[in-house]
Amino acid sequence: MMASKLFLCLFIICYLFITIQTASISYDGFGTFNTLDFFDPIHRPINLLPKHPDVINATFSLYTRKNLQNPETYNYNPRINRSQSFFDSNKSTKLIIHGYNEDAREWMHSIKNNYLQLEDLNIILVEWPNGDDPPYVQAVANSQIVGIMVGKFIEFFKNIPLENVHIIGHSLGSHIAGYAGKYLRGRVGRITALDPAGPLFEGVNNSAARLWDTDAQFVDSIHTDRGHDKIPFTSFGMYETCSHISIFVNGAEKQPGCPRERLNALLFEESANRTRHLVFCAHVRSVEYFIETIIPDQLIAKPIAYQCQDWSSFQNGECHDCGLDGSKCVELGPNAEKNRRFKNKSRGHRFFMATGDSPKYIRFQYLITIRMAQSSSENRQAQNAKIFLEFQNNRKNQKQQITFNSNYQKFEYGTNYSQVIVSEINYNQFDSIIMNWSHGPLIELITRSMFVDSIQIISLSEIKLRNKNQQRNIEMIFRPESIEITNRNGIKFHKV
Incomplete structure (x- = not known):
């Protein structure tokens, strides 16, 4: 009884605080933002207003096989002489977006390099260092602006077939991909979410607030640092499904090898890499798993995940059947595309697979x-x-x-x-x-x-x-x- 009264008091205080602090702001071409947008007393009890787009000023770096070392760099409202650009609208386009406060973004270049080794396409790295800084709640607010910027950038190339656009985001970048998809009214071909951020998104039952399976024609997600369905802020990822295909690698609970990496980071690594391995080891594994799957010839085995009730059931052998039509198993990575035809059957279900504890993880x-x-x-x-x-x-x-x-x-x-x-x-x-x-x-x-x-x-x-x-x-x-x-x-x- 005492606990319920305390919870009610906290709820009232939180609600009054938000109500008193209600504010809104409008940015030309971006819309109006309000601190009560997506308010949830438990899962998102506080919102901040996003910074001005000119302050965030996300950059877009274009790479192709013709300019691997010298990218073309633009802002969200580019002035491009198409006759002098390496961008080719006849080829597929992939955009890669980082998450909150990510200093080391080598993984973005690893994805870019692997894809360009595999095929000739347009790869665009989206960076927003002026908007991803602490506090986290401010970066969450800024992510809406960045998502619209991504949408505007794609929209600028009027002759791009949107079905050939694939947006890949990690952590908070996954929700940015979702906002971009919403801006383009769900016409983007594919969004891949690499451990989509959980804090301030988990439990918010509003499709406008976070990545949703309607944000693209096909949405797949890889979860490696799950939260808890009843206890928010227990990790950096999500437990809820948010896509047509939701793959929970190693149950998205404890990633093999992370305890060893944390110890090594604590004892031997420089501060620049220490936080990444000490705190975010499981969160960044989604990126490492995805990178390994891009070039199939370099894989030890196919990364197949199986539809199952939960991780324990998968471990105990209760789920090892692809089903009569093959809809109950899916490949992690680029080949998840093969299950697009089953997207309505797989929506809301979880798929599970296991990995090794060191590169090569896919075994x-x-x-x-x-x-x-x-x-x-x-x-x-x-x-x-x-x-x-x-x-x-x-x-x-x-x-x-x-x-x-x-x-x-x-x-x-x-x-x-x-x-x-x-x-x-x-x-x-x-x-x-x-x-x-x-x-x-x-x-x-x-x-x-x-x-x-x-x-x-x-x-x-x-x-x-x-x-x-x-x-x-x-x-x-x-x-x-x-x-x-x-x-x-x-x-x-x-x-x-």
């Missing part, structure tokens, strides 16, 4: 299922165990060891246990598995047995057509030389 994903034997008259008892698997290629003398379950758990007979793992190695080459298990160091002297029927491995990174309309995952089955496996002696499983 083979496998669903490993241990099928316990049925109980029998031998009075087999369930074992509390940790299982270790050693994959072997006897012809090439290759091995890889993994821990199936990091924590001890009970294995019941007649039950299947599944786990998604990632590997740099293609498991198709393995012909046998040695399984060992432990039931704890304090009781390891006691000999006990587990009874396992088989091990099934399903590749989540390799999909084959079953027929013209159906797809299936590549599947492997390994059977043991003996179904009884003691905690003292491992048993070999052979591929069948």
